[in-house]
Amino acid sequence: MSRNRYLLPLGVLLLATLSVFRDVQGGQWTPLQSEVNFQCDNGVTTLGYSVYVVGNRPELGNWDPTKAVKLAPTAYPTWTGKVLFPGTDDGKDVEWKCVVRNETIPTDVQKWQSNPNNIVKVTFKTASVGTF
Known part of the structure; x- marks a missing residue:
């Protein structure tokens, strides 16, 4: 009692x-979601090309560069961007790479970051850096 x-x-x-x-x-009301700040260093591009992040999650295109997430040249040649992972389990590994891709012809990929893949453990807020 x-x-x-x-x-x-x-x-x-x-x-x-x-x-x-x-x-x-x-x-x-918004569900909990993990947020990752991606950074690609040394992303030298030519006119009409930008740096994108692609990876093993639907939010990163499932390794399909035509569905990759475009980053912003915040301090060229460093490119950054935030990707939200709604409903992702905290502590889950995400594999990803930087790619240089044509902005208007998504199948025209000029450069992939070399192996191995970058890996980031998704938490509610985190950052990860890759270099060409």
Whole structure:
């Protein structure tokens, strides 16, 4: 009986905090998702080509460079970008590489990062770097 006395106040407290967390997300509930900041160093490109990240997850195109994620030349020739992995188990390994690809003809891949693959352990926020 004494344990039940604490459950009602605890339940009220949890309900009150839910509205706070909802408001933090702009009134929208979003599932937990892992976020990885990718960086490709020495990504020298020519006109019409950019650096992309491709890997073994659907969010990275499942090794299909036509579905790769374009990075931004934040400090050329260093390219960076953030990729969200919704529903990915925390601690899961993701394999990836940098590629130089044509911006308008996705099948025109100029360069792949050499072996081995980069590996990043997905956590709720992390970063990973690859170099050509």
